[in-house]
Amino acid sequence: EIVLTQSPGTLSLSPGERATLSCRASQSVSSSYLSWYQQKPGQAPRLLIYGTSTRATGIPDRFSGSGSGTDFSLTISRLEPEDFAVYYCQQYGNSPLYSFGQGTKVEIK
């Protein structure tokens, strides 16, 4: 069973700073099926990045994704006030069919 581990658990940063979130898989994940989601309090998650590095419709270019194999990352180049949220990585295709990381909370410092 594949396990996705996100780090850090919490990232405390100021608006304008750069955020780098990590997602490590217990076994290799297809780059085509690694996605990232943003969730704000009281809201449903929103797709940010799919296929490791492709931004979903309407997602600003300050969000970028990279990685391969077992190590993936999401970078927010300059944090805007609306970016403070919880971020989840997700893989498809291994057992289980879908799995999520436990999430990284990006909070205002």
Added chain:
Amino acid sequence: EVQLVESGGGLVKPGGSLRLSCAASGFTFSRYTMNWVRQAPGKGLEWVSSIESSSTYIHYADSLKGRFTISRDNAKNSLYLQMNSLRADDAAVYYCVYGDGRFDFWGQGTLVTVSS
């Protein structure tokens, strides 16, 4: 505009059953794989089940152990989740989501509470 509206959540006793529904609009429902994803209070996201567009291929999380059944009615643009033998750890917000390989669009969710 894509809309996914879940309903059917509520309070149920341990061992009880509940049927969730999801009404879809704004896209060609019959062409898309649909999914249920849940989130326990204060916890992370957990994939529950997926059903391919023609219902030929259906998958479940192993943890459900045959208690849940996903189905769809393409004529009614609707997705369902029949949940039986509910336990306290099934309490969560259940999201209806469309996408295959990724979760493109999410409904706002319906809350299921399991308590005596």
